[in-house]
Amino acid sequence: MGLGECLKSQVLCQVLISYVFLASGLLINLLQLCTLPVWWLNKSLARRINCRLGYCISSQSVAILDWWSGTECTLYTDPKMYPLYGNENGIVVLNHQFEIDFMCGWSFCDRFGVLGSAKVLVKKELAYVPVIGWMWYFLEIVFCKRKWEEDRITVSQSLQKLRDYPENFWFLLFCEGTRFTAKKHQISMEVAEKKGLPKLKHHLLPRTKGFWVTIQNLRGTVAAVYDSTLNFRNNESPSLSGILSGKKYHADLYVRRIPLESIPEGEAECAAWLHKLYQEKDGFQEQYIQTGRYPGPIVSAPRRLGPLINWLCWSALVLFPLGAFLVSLLSSGSTLTILASLAFCYGASLLFRWMIGQTEISRSSGYGNKVNSSS
Ligand SMILES: CC/C=C\C/C=C\C/C=C\C/C=C\C/C=C\C/C=C\CCC(=O)SCCNC(=O)CCNC(=O)[C@H](O)C(C)(C)COP(=O)(O)OP(=O)(O)OC[C@H]1O[C@@H](n2cnc3c(N)ncnc32)[C@H](O)[C@@H]1OP(=O)(O)O
Numbered sequence: 001m002g003l004g005e006c007l008k009s010q011v012l013c014q015v016l017i018s019y020v021f022l023a024s025g026l027l028i029n030l031l032q033l034c035t036l037p038v039w040w041l042n043k044s045l046a047r048r049i050n051c052r053l054g055y056c057i058s059s060q061s062v063a064i065l066d067w068w069s070g071t072e073c074t075l076y077t078d079p080k081m082y083p084l085y086g087n088e089n090g091i092v093v094l095n096h097q098f099e100i101d102f103m104c105g106w107s108f109c110d111r112f113g114v115l116g117s118a119k120v121l122v123k124k125e126l127a128y129v130p131v132i133g134w135m136w137y138f139l140e141i142v143f144c145k146r147k148w149e150e151d152r153i154t155v156s157q158s159l160q161k162l163r164d165y166p167e168n169f170w171f172l173l174f175c176e177g178t179r180f181t182a183k184k185h186q187i188s189m190e191v192a193e194k195k196g197l198p199k200l201k202h203h204l205l206p207r208t209k210g211f212w213v214t215i216q217n218l219r220g221t222v223a224a225v226y227d228s229t230l231n232f233r234n235n236e237s238p239s240l241s242g243i244l245s246g247k248k249y250h251a252d253l254y255v256r257r258i259p260l261e262s263i264p265e266g267e268a269e270c271a272a273w274l275h276k277l278y279q280e281k282d283g284f285q286e287q288y289i290q291t292g293r294y295p296g297p298i299v300s301a302p303r304r305l306g307p308l309i310n311w312l313c314w315s316a317l318v319l320f321p322l323g324a325f326l327v328s329l330l331s332s333g334s335t336l337t338i339l340a341s342l343a344f345c346y347g348a349s350l351l352f353r354w355m356i357g358q359t360e361i362s363r364s365s366g367y368g369n370k371v372n373s374s375s
């Protein structure tokens with residue numbers, strides 16, 4: 001193990017990274033709250049400010065992925081489509097199999113200049129996660145309860161609001177609705193069988209309603225669906241804890257651009273189209289597993305310096321007062337203050353640990369464990 005790797009695996013480094021993320025993130029959440037009056041005066045300006053503030057948070061996770069762990073994210077796509085990425089609105093359909101898939105997604109958003117405005121259909125439970133969940137309110141992220149009776153109205157309403165969004169955005173949909181586990185796969189293939197659909201080997205059966213409602217509400221606003229299939233080389237199973245301790249992974253993403261006009265309008269036709277798409281995605285995964293490659297050429301989309309600079313600036317901003325506080329704490333010699341500070345640090349580390357837990361598949365929800373769809 002080299003010196004760099006040894007340093008990255010030290011607990012102190014991870015404590016400092018989590019401190020920077022929590023302290024700067026809560027500060028940015030506060031700044032986002034302060035933009036509320038701007039919403040009434042100039043909505044477009046408020047949205048643009050929130051894109052920049054959101055970038056300050058989400059790009060920290062990109063910095064950790066791209067620069068701290070040095071994880072390589074490789075893009076397979078048609079080079080003719082490349083100039084369109086980031087210059088139009090897109091709906092991204094991604095497989096949901098890996099604990100850090102959202103970080104790789106964010107990294108690609110950054111590479112194409114749409115990180116601040118990135119959108120996702122996300123389960124409501126994540127709205128309560130400090131920093132990221134709170135940031136999402138101000139970025140007009142679409143929340144769902146995974147209960148169609150309620151979601152059909154609320155999801156449509158939230159999507160309608162994006163129709164006059166002032167910046168280009170990608171809207172991410174994990175149509176499988178939950179992370180892949182062997183049990184969820186088995187149940188969803190029973191559903192597939194009952195519906196007379198071909199079985200999938202590497203995906204859960206996609207839930208079609210969220211896709212249909214997204215297409216319906218964003219038609220005319222979004223130019224294309226970016227069908228995206230992610231996998232990791234050498235059977236890596238990446239984790240956020242691994243990234244924080246500096247472990248390098250190798251992600252490969254295959255993206256196909258599908259013009260929105262080619263997607264059928266009716267609900268049943270749209271659902272059938274999505275099922276066919278997932279059968280194709282399953283074929284790409286099989287090819288990847290057999291050959292270690294996706295079809296099509298690799299296109300260069302290098303990591304950018306922006307997230308690193310942003311991260312270093314926020315680190316300087318919040319670490320300096322921490323250092324000053326620690327010096328004054330030690331020189332005060334007050335046992336009570338020192339104990340109170342230690343208790344506070346312990347609480348903060350529990351909170352960060354809980355946030356990491358949200359990404360872990362072993363702590364995944366029970367959604368999809370039964371044929372009916374309760375969480
Ligand atoms: C160039 C580079 C390109 C790309 C770069 C890549 C990405 C970058 C893009 C953006 C990044 C942005 C942000 C990323 C940051 C963070 C995101 C992190 C994670 C959050 C993700 C989540 O929270 S995923 C969970 C939430 N999302 C979803 O659930 C979406 C999918 N779900 C749906 O669409 C659902 O339909 C629903 C939620 C709208 C409603 O759910 P509900 O359960 O109520 O209804 P369903 O219709 O799904 O269920 C009933 C039907 O389903 C059948 N059924 C029953 N049991 C099962 C089963 N086990 N499996 C499958 N199907 C089942 C049932 O038979 C019913 O069928 P019908 O035919 O009768 O409809």
Ligand SMILES: CCCCCCCCCCCCCCCC(=O)OC[C@@H](O)COP(=O)(O)O
Pocket residue numbers: 017021060061064099102123126129132174177178179355356358359363364365366367
């Ligand atoms: C600089 C350090 C950056 C570290 C960031 C740490 C904070 C992480 C906070 C949690 C962010 C939320 C990401 C959620 C990821 C996810 O993938 O959610 C799962 C859902 O799709 C489906 O849920 P489930 O049904 O449980 O599988």
